[in-house]
Amino acid sequence: MSIHQTCNSLIETLRHRRQKLATRIDFPVILWSGTSIPRNYPANVFPFRASSHFLYFAGLPLVNAAIRLEAGKLELFIDDPAPSSALWHGEMPNREYIATQIGADVAHPMAELESYLEGVATIPVQDPATWTQQSQLLNRWILPRHQLQGIDLELAQAIIELRLTHDQQALAELRTAAAVSVEAHKAGMAATPSAKIEAEVRAAMEKVILAQNMTTAYHSIVTVHGEVLHNEQYHHSIQPGDLLLADVGAETEMGWASDVTRTWPVSGKFSSTQRDIYDVVLAAHDACIAQVRPGVEYQDIHLLACTVIAQGLVDLGILQGDAENLVERNAHSLFFPHGIGHLLGLDVHDMEDLGDLAGYEPGRERSDRFGLSYLRLNRPLQPGMLVTIEPGFYQVPAIINNQEVRSTYQYTVNWERLSQFADVRGIRIEDDVLVTENGREVLTEALPTDANTVEELVCS
């Protein structure tokens, strides 16, 4: 569904969401959408992104708006377009029209917001101008992230309960985002053999997303240096023996995200060492997805990935010992230092603006163990949750060349054997997996993962 063509199902969905909220809290709520942020001068702004909490209850990415929710009622606050704006921006929908589109009970100009503030809770937005305004209007300091207090904290917890599992409207958006990401990755594979630098592959992928009038959900990673986990550069030249790792996801106009990673051989043909490691990562990926079902602890899925990777590396002669014991000793984390995935929804790390409040079941905290400390989700799975499953293998120089690491794992890693895998710098395979009543549904299943089909897509 496009923002230019809303329909009754959106209105119904929004009504249902705020009714659910009303069963959890007994105080009024105001959520701000935020405003555009200047890039190099005030009139040249970054593309507007409405606050995700606002989007969840208001449905549309309205600039400079607020909604008030109380006992299932929706009040919209937004200014009508200035008469002069028609010259520059054309005829824009007015307040009453927007109110109809989202099923608001009443609609007011922004200036009237200050008469409706008594006893309201809120969540801080990201843009500093609006955030300042939130504190000023409510006459108290709206603290960021996990420092939320009082009714703001209660509100955050109630919203998390809602947003942790997705309704049909959300799922329709998430499926659309996933489908576009699948096509973007296919385009990236096809563009690789003729590309000279990473940027050309990125361009081919993001073109698919832009052509659907969507945006990227996060800064794309498209690199022959997959071992740099948050690589945001695209200038490296591409060589035939390289693996290309692409972590690229689309976001719909309504703000719903996808998050997909594939790794493919630039030449269209994995070397035997690349294929060996690829198959280890794929085995972890498949084993983890097969475990996704209601009631399963996400951390156990993470630990399963660690064990499968450790066993695979034992089988290849890179690690030495018993897989479970290797995981206990964090040996897997030399090559798989991050978590198996995270929540996915309106944010690619869903609700990470609230710190770990959403990702961690109440009463749980991050582990200080290296192999677990980067795990972003630690909850039992529920039907309607959408999570990523993204195991990987990396030869991060900062880890494997570290002298302390080398001596700790002197007899655990066969360093000489490892050196034979020098053409495998980084591999990750990531899909978006919905928890269903009976098990799981992989929203990105249309994008192949097996090495042979990936090779074919690169060469097509």
Next chain:
Amino acid sequence: MSIHQTCNSLIETLRHRRQKLATRIDFPVILWSGTSIPRNYPANVFPFRASSHFLYFAGLPLVNAAIRLEAGKLELFIDDPAPSSALWHGEMPNREYIATQIGADVAHPMAELESYLEGVATIPVQDPATWTQQSQLLNRWILPRHQLQGIDLELAQAIIELRLTHDQQALAELRTAAAVSVEAHKAGMAATPSAKIEAEVRAAMEKVILAQNMTTAYHSIVTVHGEVLHNEQYHHSIQPGDLLLADVGAETEMGWASDVTRTWPVSGKFSSTQRDIYDVVLAAHDACIAQVRPGVEYQDIHLLACTVIAQGLVDLGILQGDAENLVERNAHSLFFPHGIGHLLGLDVHDMEDLGDLAGYEPGRERSDRFGLSYLRLNRPLQPGMLVTIEPGFYQVPAIINNQEVRSTYQYTVNWERLSQFADVRGIRIEDDVLVTENGREVLTEALPTDANTVEELVCS
């Protein structure tokens, strides 16, 4: 030149720029680069854009850095990457390496900045976090834009004198940006006949820019509703009888911008009415460019465009009367309501963060006359200035359907004749024009403007 391969010429250029600055002011200066801005949660940021004033003197888009300039000396303030960052971001250049790349005399951690603040002037950056920091560190309120005072105002005026005209290093970047924009427009023309919605054409154009590891200099306008001047939507379907207006420009990795508009027929063939108006706009475009030379007042070029457009519309029977008289009565501005262009450099509206300080010669102010009030540049041209020339014709409903306008211009506009041009909603033709010692050089000349060649490019 790429930021990954700087060279001595950059170091020399930066030295020359700060030496020129030192001849104009006798106090020290600190310029901040700014920081990344959160999009929907703190770790998901908008692409970083360094402050343009920082880029001018520091050359590289460094995140969270500052430079201190005094008497031609360059001091760099930036933190070394945290040891743990190598895991996520790979090996990053350290402070000393960066200092070498830009020819800094010394380099310090950011924490030492506070020992170097006495008597320094600065310019406010756009990102609110750093802007707050500027005020806190300098212990005075750093006012935005045209409210600059004291040494900050003196500094802004000195920087404007430098940035108004471009040195060879800047020109090399600006030429690169222009060349990539030319290719983007050709790709857009070629993609149009098979496109169903505007977003597909935008995607084809931005793909060219991304593939060069560049970004767009501003929010692209790619629309069949060219009459909406700041149209930032791409969802409209494309019909064979439509004109498509594309205002898309590349920005190099070092931050230098281009700004190019073309208008082409979706079917590859202008209708006779579309071609008539297109040729009026093109006549204004050509006449204005022919006038660009040192000493000429930019406002006179704007008024020339108004006159040529008025005469063209008289010849087509749309306006009635004498062209010069029509311009005096603002009749041209019903169809050409904006200015003929603006400065171009590190910003697409160069130095617009300083309000009109850069665009308007000291002592001059914006006119309140409708046809002149949107003129962004009012200075005599100098060799080395880069300006846009972008005349247009638009049927803006908010203007031509306004009853007051209709009665004021009852006998000036032949409204019945105008209605025959209903398939011409918006046309603009925009090039980037460098003022040379003897006249001008059109940096975007490789992109054809004549109607026949444009038709061929669409059909190729």
